[in-house]
Amino acid sequence: MSDRWPRLLSWLLTATLAVLLAVGMVGAPAGPADRATDIGEKIRCPVCQGESIAASPSQLARDMMAMVDDLMAQGLSDDEIVATITAAYPGSERLDPPLSGPTMWLWLLPALALLAGGWAISRMRRDIAVNEPPPPPEDSPAPPNSNRRVIAGAGVLGLVFIGVVVFLAFNRQENPDNGLSGIADAPVDLSEISNETMEAVISANLDHPQILSMRLALADRYFEEGDYQSAFPHYEAVLTAEPSPQLAVRALSHLGWIVFDGNGEVELADSLFDRALEAVPDDPFTLYLKGRVSWCGADDPAQAADLFSRVLGQSGLDPEVRQRVTNDLTAVQSGVTCP
């Protein structure tokens, strides 16, 4: 009887405190008022490793936080702000996985596991009601074959380990290797490449020892298009770079034709052809061009015929070329003026 009052008083105190707490917490803010930090914690800092932009002192993270402030001032919702800032980044930059799409299970699985665990524990209680447990076996002797099984298992595991390591060692993805440091390292299919690209590559690699072949290819392309003006500087550049005889002869012969065909300078053309033939005697292309110039410019059909026959005297000519030179030779021999 005597300790009933203190007990009642004690409960009264508990109830009072509980009510006080409940009343006091009505309308309390749910979380810290710092909305910007909340939003910032949902965005991974792209230049850091595993830090949010709210936490990182890096410049980009701080710029992103400034953007958060701006977007907040514009009245966007939290989700909109996160979406705006991370729009151009892969989904991995969003640190707050949504309860939908591929991350739904991330939220649901722990909840399901909690339920399953609770269910399992409650069943442990029921089990005992059904059957009284046997005492726990202490050091029950091993079945005779048990060691063998363990050894076999260990052996299998050893093999698994070796297998995995060997497999991985040979299947490691290497980081993509930049094989493009110099244009000459990788064989390049020039047919796919535009004139502009070739120009760009050439002017960026002026000193590259192997740039000359690309220069010549580009110059030849201009030459074929009849754009002598663009071709000229490239042939000239090839010549000033002390090229190999094979490259020199191509540049000299084309240049010779350009000065003749473009400017009508027969003598200059002829001297260029002669220099070309010094580099590679009997170069069929040069001989042919020289012949054309003799025929059309110098008005010397005899020399032209002589040069054309020297071309035809060579073996291994392209049949089409052979046909063309033969036609020209016939024409020049029959006294036809140059077309």
Add this chain to the structure above:
Amino acid sequence: MLGLLGDLGIVAGLAGSVWLTWRGWRTAARPLEEGAGLGSPLKLMVVGAVTAMAALVGALLANDFSLEYVANHHSRSTPFPFNVATAWAALEGSIVLWGVILAGYAGATYLAYRRNPDRLGAGALAVMGIIGTFFFGLMITVADPFRVCIEAGAASCLNASPWPWVAASAPANGPGPNPLLQNHILMAIHPPMLYLGYVGLSVPFAYAISGLALSQSGTGWLERSRRSTLVAWSFLSLGILLGGWWAYEVLSWGGYWAWDPVENASLMPWLIATAFIHSSLVQMRRGSLQTWNYVLVFTAFALTILGTFLTRSGTIASVHSFTQSAIGPVLLGFLLVVLLGSFGLLALRAPQMETSPRLESLFSREGAFLANNLVLAILTFVVLSGTLYPLVVEAISGDQVGVGPPFFQRMAIPLAFMLLGLMAIGPLVAWGKGDPSQVGRKLHRALQAALAAAVLAMFTISRLPAVVGAIGAATFVIAASLDNLLTSAGKAAKARDGRATAEVGRVLAARPGYWAGQLSHAGVALVAVGIALSSSLALHSEHRMSPGDAVSFAGYELHYVSPFLRSEPNRRVEGATIEVTRDGQTVTVLEPRAGFYGEDTTGITTPAVHSTLAGDLYLTLLSIDSIGIVLRAETSPGIWLIWLGGLTVAAGGVISLSARRRARIGRETALV
């Protein structure tokens, strides 16, 4: 010379491990050879491991840049103790540290075995031999710390050879360790602590495997490994705490925990080990939960390997990632073997050792432990799935998803409150079948205290639910325990007619393990309050200032006096001198700064912290140039509660260890 010595050490360690595995297995399989010849292989393993570590430290101290490891991770200007800590600051060295600690634990296991030589202990040593074989094998192949530099660069080694006898080509100096790692003394201590925790978990693992392989069910393996489990758990607690502390002092974002994959990797084994410490008690007291205990101990060990793997494979981007190396696939293979081997063995043996779970009532101590295990397991699952989910989604659908702090926090907070509730109630419930009304009576005063604390917090600190809730729940935990202690002491005093204060010591001494556990619980409660306060009530702002400027922040006046520039042997320090005043009184002068190490131009910002009981003032230098500085000012209220709480948690573990020692020496084993 030192390289050769180190190589010899590794080979000795490997040989010792293989030998130990063989002898241990033979002894376990043929009890007749009992006790024969386990000491020599063990000594070889320990000597080998220590030699390797000594050679590595020696090479660092002697500036022996002919070794690739030294050439790439050390520099002449690295001061003590960071030059020693460099021995475990990079990948290969950290594996050596792992080996040394493993050898140490194996030695301790052997000492226990010598006192009580039986098949279980021999088998456990064999398992530790296997683990040792793996790690020494790593050191001799993909993670060789003693590779000889054969092509020296300007300040690094470009090419190295594994053969110790090749002609070395040593660079004149090296780049030094990662700047982040030579910035604070904690970084020298944190990894060894963490490793002492990680590797310690291999002891219960080894006993468990041994018991299963030998078909010895029962609680032998639990009792034999409990000391090691507690040691490992205490170190792991300390390691995690120091990691958070280091992050707070060095990483300059005012936080201590970022749910980074590697931080998660250290948290998960701790959670599972905590669950194991509780559930193993259930098996030792009541014989139930056998399979579950195996599952826990296997998971804990596998998670330590997973953590090592995540840190070192570069699979997950993280602050802590070591550079990518060939060690990733090997660790993955080992992880797979550990998982398949242990769980496979358990599945094979399950029919032989199954005992029906015995639970008289859900409202009992074991019921509370079960609930605590469930919550801890779910929490681990949350951390694990959050860490690995992006990988899995990308592998399955190619989608990029991110999981970060918002997810972990939202999941962990309710689970943490459940744990706090269980911590208050569980220890008061009796084994077998608890009496709810009796427990209710016991808890009534604690409940009043909790409510009172919550109301007080509401009026004086903040009305935020997280703060009020954490303070209430933490008070509940601590008050329930204190009330229990005082009531017991009071009863004892009445019975013996003594003074209650004198009886407190006696009550504590009667069940030291139990009260050590209570101390750890109180530590967790403090940590919870610290987390709630520091994360909910922190203020922060950014200020662009020129010399002479002053701003007011959180009641302080921050006055930018001048910039400064200092040259130190291993770094150049740029910073700002900030005079902090409060109500016109100078409180302190802080120097937030950035350190530039070697050739590095990025700079490592180091915050300056002024700690008070109410909270820390935390200043970070975001940028400094000729015009002025950008200063970030933050407050971290109550953050010291986290450090104090963490230390208290670890202290509980240590005290329970010494308690167990006394109990073992004394007449009986006092189970908690």
Add this chain to the structure above:
Amino acid sequence: MRVTRVILWGVVAASALLALVFVTRFGADPTMADSPLIGEEAPNVTLSLLESEGSVKLSDLQGEIVVVNFFASWCLQCRAEHEDLVSTANAFADAGVQFVEITYQDSVPEAVAFLDEFGRSESTIYASDRRSRAAIAFGVFGIPETFFINEEGIVVGKIIGESNALVLGNAIDAIKRGEQPGQQVVGETETAP
């Protein structure tokens, strides 16, 4: 208990599967993930000109192929690729291609000094990026990164790392053919000074 065994073997199988997942990730780098911008309309950013008053809106350049490059004076790869950017911009100046180079976390004087040292293209627009707005809008992880926008204003390509004239020109040629060059990783990037 059979349930227990089933669960245990389930754990074994699940861990094996998880290991497989890891295998696919060796060497993968999250910053190399495909940019979601590709195939989408280019972000319409307004940039201040680096060396003169005034600004340029990216959408005003529509109708031409626009090459957007992010660079900084502190970035070594940017130095290495700068000459190629200049030559490519020059080569394509009359071919309906507009180059826009945007500074990333760099001060105006330092960026100007960088151009003084490594050259400019007459046809390129050099712009500064206040508070990294453009970089964020383009989802920049590190620099150099180069984006390609076709005549209709759709982002059709991205080059991560140090590009060169051939890579740039190939991408532009592909766009001119009506193809989508997509994302290409040619080297490392730098994230901060």
